[in-house]
Amino acid sequence: MAAKALRSGMHVHALARSTAEGSAQERVRRAVLEAQAETLQGLTVIEGDITEDGLGIDSGLLPSRIGFILHCAACVEFAPEARQLNQRVNVEGVNRVLRLAKAHRAPLVHVSTAYVAGLRQGPCMEEELEEGQAHRNAYEQSKVSGEKLVREWAISTGIPAMILRPAIVTGDSRKGIAIRFNTIYEMLRAFDLLGPAIGDQEIRIVGNPLTTKNLVPVDYVADLAWELITAGRSGTYHLTHPRPLSLCDLKKVFEELFGSNGVRFVTDDELKCAAPTRAERICHRAMAGYRSYLNAPESVFDRRNLDDTLGDRLPRAPEVDVAYFRRILEYARSRQWRGVCESAPAAAPHPQRHAGPVREYFEKFLEEKLDRALLPDVRRLSGRLCINVTGGTPSRWSVHVQDGVLREVKLNGDHGQCLFHVGESVFMQIVSGTLSPQQAFLSRRAEIDGDMELALRFITVMAQFFRRFPYVPADSSHA
Numbered sequence: 001m002a003a004k005a006l007r008s009g010m011h012v013h014a015l016a017r018s019t020a021e022g023s024a025q026e027r028v029r030r031a032v033l034e035a036q037a038e039t040l041q042g043l044t045v046i047e048g049d050i051t052e053d054g055l056g057i058d059s060g061l062l063p064s065r066i067g068f069i070l071h072c073a074a075c076v077e078f079a080p081e082a083r084q085l086n087q088r089v090n091v092e093g094v095n096r097v098l099r100l101a102k103a104h105r106a107p108l109v110h111v112s113t114a115y116v117a118g119l120r121q122g123p124c125m126e127e128e129l130e131e132g133q134a135h136r137n138a139y140e141q142s143k144v145s146g147e148k149l150v151r152e153w154a155i156s157t158g159i160p161a162m163i164l165r166p167a168i169v170t171g172d173s174r175k176g177i178a179i180r181f182n183t184i185y186e187m188l189r190a191f192d193l194l195g196p197a198i199g200d201q202e203i204r205i206v207g208n209p210l211t212t213k214n215l216v217p218v219d220y221v222a223d224l225a226w227e228l229i230t231a232g233r234s235g236t237y238h239l240t241h242p243r244p245l246s247l248c249d250l251k252k253v254f255e256e257l258f259g260s261n262g263v264r265f266v267t268d269d270e271l272k273c274a275a276p277t278r279a280e281r282i283c284h285r286a287m288a289g290y291r292s293y294l295n296a297p298e299s300v301f302d303r304r305n306l307d308d309t310l311g312d313r314l315p316r317a318p319e320v321d322v323a324y325f326r327r328i329l330e331y332a333r334s335r336q337w338r339g340v341c342e343s344a345p346a347a348a349p350h351p352q353r354h355a356g357p358v359r360e361y362f363e364k365f366l367e368e369k370l371d372r373a374l375l376p377d378v379r380r381l382s383g384r385l386c387i388n389v390t391g392g393t394p395s396r397w398s399v400h401v402q403d404g405v406l407r408e409v410k411l412n413g414d415h416g417q418c419l420f421h422v423g424e425s426v427f428m429q430i431v432s433g434t435l436s437p438q439q440a441f442l443s444r445r446a447e448i449d450g451d452m453e454l455a456l457r458f459i460t461v462m463a464q465f466f467r468r469f470p471y472v473p474a475d476s477s478h479a
């Protein structure tokens with residue numbers, strides 16, 4: 001959207017955060033260039049954070065006249081441990097954006113999601129929001145609350161608001177470009193990474209083959225959004241694909257792409273009929289966050305408002321076929337599955353230096369748990385792993401677990417059977433329970449070497465452990 005706005009001669013003020021991977025300015029410029037912007041002229045980056053009062057920005061940096069605000073920032077995490085962050089960013093953050101928009105009398109374009117429909121079945125109209133439906137996760141619920149705030153704000157202030165509801169956004173239809181590899185990419189990556197472990201075996205996955213998945217290439221989403229903004233008619237719009245894929249279609253695509261012997265969708269009961277194979281266990285663990293999206297039927301996203309508003313100007317939806325998947329897969333591989341603003345984990349750490357909060361975690365918090373079961377019902381987990389914490393003050397920690405009991409934690413011990421590489425800030429998010437280790441691994445914020453199956457078993461158990469024993473460092477700026 002920023003690339004389009006700059007192309008049309010608009011001035012874009014982009015609010016973004018600085019991270020260990022770069023300043024707000026660097027990150028936005030990289031992302032906008034990657035999205036094929038021909039020019040960065042007219043782009044101003046303002047550092048801010050929508051969870052802070054006044055969005056954490058120096059108000060003097062804002063232009064005196066704002067044409068409209070496009071609100072895109074969100075916490076797109078589905079794991080239960082992200083519940084609080086979902087609320088902070090997707091609800092309280094929206095409220096702060098609304099306050100800013102009101103102060104400037106600026107119209108708002110709010111990016112929601114088609115999945116506010118939750119577990120509703122059958123047609124869902126664009127103007128419908130809360131119809132008593134249940135949701136798959138706290139992310140969906142938080143997006144409902146955010147959308148509700150926007151609707152109430154538009155009524156109470158009389159300022160125009162447009163709500164855009166994309167389905168599952170995937171790479172550009174022509175070149176496969178994506179600036180971050182989340183949602184469906186995490187499944188693609190799991191298959192790509194685990195291909196050798198799967199070999200020729202058939203994999204049973206719990207899912208309903210008739211369920212559809214509405215995937216929309218990002219350029220189509222941006223084209224639709226741009227046309228709607230240009231048309232300037234307030235309202236709620238489904239930015240969805242008119243021809244969603246069924247899981248059956250996706251299965252064929254995965255077979256073509258990964259050359260495996262096939263995926264078979266089964267019910268929970270069918271899965272229980274035979275013990276899962278090693279390859280199945282790996283797949284199930286890797287896809288844990290997405291189970292509910294494979295199982296429950298997807299809503300039918302009615303596009304009446306979109307069709308009526310755009311009429312002849314409605315862009316043609318690109319095909320989401322094997323050739324398209326090949327393009328997005330090749331592109332993701334060419335970027336080593338790392339988003340344009342994410343840097344690679346640093347090289348091996350210096351043996352003498354170790355980080356304050358990381359050291360505290362291993363030497364105080366974890367050592368207090370020595371010779372105790374990690375979790376009451378985990379008795380069959382044994383192995384040695386090594387955690388290589390990279391970033392500002394790197395360190396390497398070996399951990400020995402025997403029959404579910406934590407036996408040893410040691411600085412600079414041996415490499416063990418599997419080695420995790422993770423940046424310090426991501427590590428602190430994981431141990432504080434705000435980011436699941438599965439999510440960190442699948443989104444490539446953590447890397448694994450060595451015995452993949454053991455690593456995935458550890459990840460599953462550790463996810464429960466971090467939820468049960470979240471770590472709050474003495475210096476809470478790391479939380």
Ligand SMILES: NC(=O)c1ccc[n+]([C@@H]2O[C@H](COP(=O)([O-])OP(=O)(O)OC[C@H]3O[C@@H](n4cnc5c(N)ncnc54)[C@H](OP(=O)(O)O)[C@@H]3O)[C@@H](O)[C@H]2O)c1
Pocket residue numbers: 015016017019048049050051071072073074075076089093111112113114143165166167168169170180182183341
């Ligand atoms: N991806 C999809 O399939 C999909 C589908 C439907 C709707 N959506 C919606 O589309 C929007 C973009 O999603 P996405 O998939 O592109 O997710 P994304 O890549 O995670 O982008 C979300 C952005 O929000 C920013 N952000 C998060 N917390 C922030 C904060 N406190 N202050 C400032 N910025 C913050 C993130 O900044 P950092 O880079 O600094 O973390 C990130 O750039 C969201 O509103 C999402 O709900 C996405």
